[in-house]
Amino acid sequence: MNHPASPIFSAPVYDNPQQALTAAAALPLVIYGYPLIETLRTCRLQTSVQAATGYGRAPVNVLSASTRQWTHEDRDIVTPANDLLYFCGWIDLSDGPVTLQVPPLSDPDRYYVVELLDAHTNNFENLGPRNVPAEGAAVKLVGPGQQAGAGRAVACPTSLVWLIGRVLVQGEQDLPAAHAFEQGFRLDAPAIGRQPQCVRLWRETGDAALDFFHNLFQALREFPPSPEERGLLTLLRRLGIRLEDEVDIAALRPAVQAGLVSAYRQGMDLIEAHTRSQGRKSWGYSLKLGVYGDDWLMRATTAMKGLGALRADEAVYAMADFDADGQPLTGAGTYELRFPAGHLPPAQAFWSVSLYGEDRFFTANAIGRYAIGDRTPGLRYEDDGSLAIAISHARPASIDNWLPAPAGPFYLILRLYHPSPAFIAGQYVIPPVRRIA
Secondary structure: OOOOOOOOOEEEEOOHHHHHHHHHHHHHHHHHHHHHHHHHEEEEEEHHHOOOOOOOOOOOOOOOOOOOOOOOOOOOOOOOOOOOEEEEEEEEEOOOOEEEOOOOOOOOOOEEEEEEEEOOOOOOEEEEOOOOOOOOOEEEEEOOOOOOOOOOEEEOOOOOOEEEEEEEEOHHHHHHHHHHHHHHEEEEOOOOOOHHHHHHHHOOOOHHHHHHHHHHHHHHHHHHOOOOHHHHHHHHHHHOOOOOOOHHHHHHHHHHHHHHHHHHHHHHHHHHHHHOOOOOOOOOOOOOOOOOOOOOOHHOOOOOOOOOOOOOOOOOEEEEEEEOOOEOOOHHHHHEEEEOOOOOOOEEEEEEEEEEOOOOOOOOOOOOEEEOOOOOOOOOOOOOOEEEEEEOOOOOOOOOOOOEEEOEEEEEEEEEEOOOOHHOOOOOOOOOOEEOO
16 A cells, blocks of 8 residues: 655754745755756766776876676665766867767677666667667757757757767676777867866865855856746845856855755755655656756756756666555565566566665675676576565675665665657556565
8 A cells, every 4th residue: 555755854943035936946956956956976086086997087188997797885876777888078169060980889788778878867869779880870969059960960058068878788798898898988078177166176175065056157158048947046136146247255245145045955856755755655757857858856856866867768767765565665674576477577688676775775684785686697497487586784695686785774776778659558557566574
C-alpha cells in the first residue's frame, strides 16, 4: 500500500516585507538556476587541471578517458553507472566550432553514446551507432550564431558544451578493447579552450546561499535566460538586482540578502523533496529527462540526483527509494527484486540495476559490486526462468545475485539503454522491491 509523503516544509517567517518580496522573487530563480550552477561547479572541478587524467578531468577542449569502470572512489558526478567507461570533455565554442572525431566501430556489438549537454543540462544531441556510420565520422560542434560550413554539424545552444561519452564494458576481459575504442575519440579545436569567466571567478566563501547567488548572477551574464524566461528577473530588478550591472551581493541591503538566503533554503528543500517519489511508489521514472522544456523543477531534481542524464530515447532511468509497502529502503532490511520469466527489463542495448547511498554515490562493499544487469557474469536464474536479485547489507549465503547495500539508507536506479517501444508506451511494469526480512 502506498502512503502519502509526510510534510517537510514549515512556513517561512520574514522580518519585513522587503525580505519576503526578495524570497518570493528569488525562489523560482533557485529552481531555474540550480542545474546551471551544478554544470559550472562540475566544469570547474573537472577542468582545473594541467593535463588529462584517467578519471574524467582535463583542460577545456581536451577529452579525458577513464581506464576502468567508476566505483565508490569516483565522486565528480552523482549516480554514475558501473557498466561503462566514461570519457568526458568540456568544450569552449566561443572562438569558433570544434570538431569531434568519432573513431571506426570495429565491434558491431559495442554500445556507445556521446552525450552533448548545454550549460543548463539539456541533452540536445546524442551520437552513437544509430546515427554515426561504422567507419566513424567528423562532427562539427557549432556555437550560437556561428556558421557550420561544409560537413556534418550539430548546432549547440550555448558556447559551453559538456560532452559525456559512455562505452559499454562486456566483462573484465573486454576492458582493454573498450578502453582502446574510447581513446579513439578526439577534439580538434581552433584554439586552446578556456573556462567560462563565471567559472574563473567562482566564489566559495562557506556561505552556501550567498555564494550560490553570486555565482548564479555571474553565470546568467554569460548564459542568459531565453527571451521567454526573462520574466524571472523582473521582481529582482525592483530590488536592485540587474544582470546588465555587476551584482555585488555584499552591497545589497540586509533585508534583500536575508530574502536570498531564505529563497535558497526553500529552493533546496523543494528540489530535494522532489527527488523522491511523492506517492512512495517503489519505482518512478520520467520520459522527459534530458529535454525539459519549461519544467524547471524536473530539470533541477535531475541535476541533484542524476546530473548528466540522457534523453529517454537513449536511456530511461527508473528510481526506487521505497519498497513495495512504501517504506524507505535501508540496509537494516533484506529485499528482493524479482523479474518473472519473460519479464526482464525490455532494453534493446542493455539494462542494469545500480545501488547508491544517501550521498548519491556508490558505496564501498566487500565484493566490489555496484550494479547487476544482463551482462553480470555468474547470475543464477530460477528453474522457471525468473531472476531474483538479493539486496541487503548483510552478506547472504550465496552472492551470485547479491547487490550489496550500505548499513543506512540507499536507493536504486534501473537503467534501460535503448528502451523498447513497449516500455516507452507504458506496456511494461517494473516489479516492486519487496522486503523479505
